[in-house]
Amino acid sequence: MLHNDFYTPDKQGPYETASVGRLELEEGGVIEDCWLAYATAGELNADRSNAILIPTWYSGTHSAWFENYIGEDHALDPSRYFIICVNQIGNGLSVSPANTDDPSIAMSKFPHVRIGDDVVAQERLLREKFGIEELFAVVGGSMGAQQTYEWIVRFPDKVRRAAPVAGTARNTPHDFLFTRTLNEAILSDPGYNGGEYTSHTDVADGLRRQSHLWAVMGLSTEWWKQEAWRGLGLDSVDAVIDDFLDPLFASMDPGTLLNNAWKWQRGDVSRHTGGDLAAALGRVTAKTFVMPISEDMFFPVRDCAEEQKLIPGSELRVIDDIAGHLGLFNLSPGYIPQIDANLRELFDAEV
Amino acid sequence: MLHNDFYTPDKQGPYETASVGRLELEEGGVIEDCWLAYATAGELNADRSNAILIPTWYSGTHSAWFENYIGEDHALDPSRYFIICVNQIGNGLSVSPANTDDPSIAMSKFPHVRIGDDVVAQERLLREKFGIEELFAVVGGSMGAQQTYEWIVRFPDKVRRAAPVAGTARNTPHDFLFTRTLNEAILSDPGYNGGEYTSHTDVADGLRRQSHLWAVMGLSTEWWKQEAWRGLGLDSVDAVIDDFLDPLFASMDPGTLLNNAWKWQRGDVSRHTGGDLAAALGRVTAKTFVMPISEDMFFPVRDCAEEQKLIPGSELRVIDDIAGHLGLFNLSPGYIPQIDANLRELFDAEV
Numbered sequence: 001m002l003h004n005d006f007y008t009p010d011k012q013g014p015y016e017t018a019s020v021g022r023l024e025l026e027e028g029g030v031i032e033d034c035w036l037a038y039a040t041a042g043e044l045n046a047d048r049s050n051a052i053l054i055p056t057w058y059s060g061t062h063s064a065w066f067e068n069y070i071g072e073d074h075a076l077d078p079s080r081y082f083i084i085c086v087n088q089i090g091n092g093l094s095v096s097p098a099n100t101d102d103p104s105i106a107m108s109k110f111p112h113v114r115i116g117d118d119v120v121a122q123e124r125l126l127r128e129k130f131g132i133e134e135l136f137a138v139v140g141g142s143m144g145a146q147q148t149y150e151w152i153v154r155f156p157d158k159v160r161r162a163a164p165v166a167g168t169a170r171n172t173p174h175d176f177l178f179t180r181t182l183n184e185a186i187l188s189d190p191g192y193n194g195g196e197y198t199s200h201t202d203v204a205d206g207l208r209r210q211s212h213l214w215a216v217m218g219l220s221t222e223w224w225k226q227e228a229w230r231g232l233g234l235d236s237v238d239a240v241i242d243d244f245l246d247p248l249f250a251s252m253d254p255g256t257l258l259n260n261a262w263k264w265q266r267g268d269v270s271r272h273t274g275g276d277l278a279a280a281l282g283r284v285t286a287k288t289f290v291m292p293i294s295e296d297m298f299f300p301v302r303d304c305a306e307e308q309k310l311i312p313g314s315e316l317r318v319i320d321d322i323a324g325h326l327g328l329f330n331l332s333p334g335y336i337p338q339i340d341a342n343l344r345e346l347f348d349a350e351v
Numbered sequence: 352m353l354h355n356d357f358y359t360p361d362k363q364g365p366y367e368t369a370s371v372g373r374l375e376l377e378e379g380g381v382i383e384d385c386w387l388a389y390a391t392a393g394e395l396n397a398d399r400s401n402a403i404l405i406p407t408w409y410s411g412t413h414s415a416w417f418e419n420y421i422g423e424d425h426a427l428d429p430s431r432y433f434i435i436c437v438n439q440i441g442n443g444l445s446v447s448p449a450n451t452d453d454p455s456i457a458m459s460k461f462p463h464v465r466i467g468d469d470v471v472a473q474e475r476l477l478r479e480k481f482g483i484e485e486l487f488a489v490v491g492g493s494m495g496a497q498q499t500y501e502w503i504v505r506f507p508d509k510v511r512r513a514a515p516v517a518g519t520a521r522n523t524p525h526d527f528l529f530t531r532t533l534n535e536a537i538l539s540d541p542g543y544n545g546g547e548y549t550s551h552t553d554v555a556d557g558l559r560r561q562s563h564l565w566a567v568m569g570l571s572t573e574w575w576k577q578e579a580w581r582g583l584g585l586d587s588v589d590a591v592i593d594d595f596l597d598p599l600f601a602s603m604d605p606g607t608l609l610n611n612a613w614k615w616q617r618g619d620v621s622r623h624t625g626g627d628l629a630a631a632l633g634r635v636t637a638k639t640f641v642m643p644i645s646e647d648m649f650f651p652v653r654d655c656a657e658e659q660k661l662i663p664g665s666e667l668r669v670i671d672d673i674a675g676h677l678g679l680f681n682l683s684p685g686y687i688p689q690i691d692a693n694l695r696e697l698f699d700a701e702v
Binding site for chain 1: 523524531571
């Protein structure tokens with residue numbers, strides 16, 4: 001096990017852990033003791049009908065949701081809902097390459113995990129730990145959107161509302177290639193050492209190169225052109241890189257990023273229907289708002305809109321934000337109000 | 352000097368070279384014997400009024416133009432025009448890090464060159480070698496568009512028509528950051544050895560990583576999604592990478608790419624006007640068609656359109672092509688007909 005300050009309650013806010021036991025993985029590996037890190041807000045009501053699940057995105061944890069999306073002034077209102085944010089497997093807080101004491105899955109031995117494995121583990125956690133059989137809603141961004149789609153296709157009877165933000169139900173070829181460049185930034189660093197590095201700082205160069213890719217693909221041409229970084233209290237392009245993105249990515253665990261990227265690359269609900277995406281999305285009974293971000297460069301609106309058309313009763317709600325994909329981090333003043341307005345409408349919808 | 356088959360007439364088609372003598376560079380360096388590689392088609396008419404200059408793009412040479420754009424069935428018709436395609440400084444055919452026998456500028460010692468240095472050298476070549484004082488037109492794509500803009504701002508009286516395709520007059524911050532990732536792909540390869548590699552094959556890993564970035568940014572999400580590669584006779588995503596892009600970039604000289612990238616990152620006609628882009632573009636007297644490609648991810652239409660509005664009498668002619676920036680390589684059947692139609696109209700315009 002490697003120590004990394006980034007993956008601590010001090011940095012990520014408080015959370016709990018619970019095991020869902022042995023998890024046999026779609027790709028054939030197994031996690032003997034699959035424990036998940038999660039954080040909650042609000043109270044589960046008597047009939048357990050007010051639970052909202054939030055799965056997490058690549059590189060992130062529950063903290064981004066608690067810092068930006070959850071509160072009594074938001075749609076994700078703990079005075080009304082029981083909100084549970086579950087960290088995805090391998091994200092550095094749930095069981096992950098660098099935080100497990102199980103030598104059979106430590107570091108380079110950590111198995112390939114699929115989006116479906118996370119959803120199976122989450123379903124168990126909700127049922128076994130909280131007695132939740134049905135979710136009021138699932139809300140997730142990016143890889144969290146992939147998990148949201150997986151939920152409503154795999155367990156159509158268990159989800160009443162869904163809001164996949166800035167993500168797709170079936171990953172695109174372009175997105176796969178983009179993610180490969182993220183991986184190569186790390187894999188090309190000799191410090192990565194085949195996954196047997198002794199500290200994430202061994203891979204500082206690779207993590208910095210990955211950060212630079214995020215600067216290009218995570219934001220948008222217009223965000224940079226309009227110098228929207230001024231709104232974040234930064235004073236130059238260099239400051240965005242040197243004081244914001246580079247330190248953020250340099251803090252992370254390389255194995256976590258690679259494992260989650262493998263999962264991201266293969267998100268695909270049509271695995272349930274022999275590759276037929278229309279059939280998979282046609283199963284959905286949850287009221288679904290598909291919420292792409294207008295300037296997203298790798299989950300572009302048109303990819304999300306094509307999928308939305310395949311989901312019965314769904315609506316396309318484009319979030320207008322020049323921050324692009326990283327708009328998920330609440331970079332623009334207009335972002336959260338749009339999220340809240342759409343989620344409020346979704347949560348108020350009769351289903 | 353390093354031998355590299357890629358930079359030979361056998362691979363690039365025939366060309367000639369001529370020296371424009373000592374070139375003092377904007378950044379302070381000097382190339383004592385600045386020789387340019389160029390190829391021509393057609394005949395210069397008696398009053399030397401039918402010359403069309405084509406500068407080259409990043410990673411490319413004159414060959415892409417001769418293979419795809421020049422011919423009696425094209426607007427760039429050698430039966431009507433004297434067409435001269437000049438390879439940019441440092442591109443591997445004109446004087447470059449790996450092909451010079453001047454030890455003061457060889458390999459890692461090659462000086463920083465700016466777009467303006469190329470245009471100054473080209474103007475000398477045209478005047479001294481061919482007696483050309485005025486150009487019928489300048490046509491260029493990508494970095495060739497940067498040089499086209501530089502021509503019409505620096506020498507407004509010397510150019511009658513201009514067609515910058517898929518490029519900008521002032522490079523954007525996003526574009527700078529994208530280019531940095533291209534550079535880092537090479538610089539992170541230990542084989543690069545501070546620019547003192549013994550063969551471009553020493554840097555094969557870095558060149559392959561750069562190729563993978565082009566797969567993401569050079570094409571478009573839609574090109575990949577629609578499997579437009581089938582139109583190139585390729586049968587899979589892997590074939591696009593393994594059989595097309597990787598071998599192409601693996602053939603190139605790393606020092607050439609880095610030197611040209613430095614130039615690309617700093618293209619800016621407003622250097623002539625103290626940073627005032629409107630003043631710089633306001634100088635233009637050439638009839639100008641600004642021709643962005645609809646799906647270009649790093650020279651997006653809106654960036655080109657903003658500049659077009661600043662050019663007196665200019666017109667915006669968007670080339671519709673899902674291939675994005677690499678559409679320049681004539682990847683889509685509809686691309687060249689659009690280029691030809693716009694260039695014919697431009698060439699027929701009274702100016």
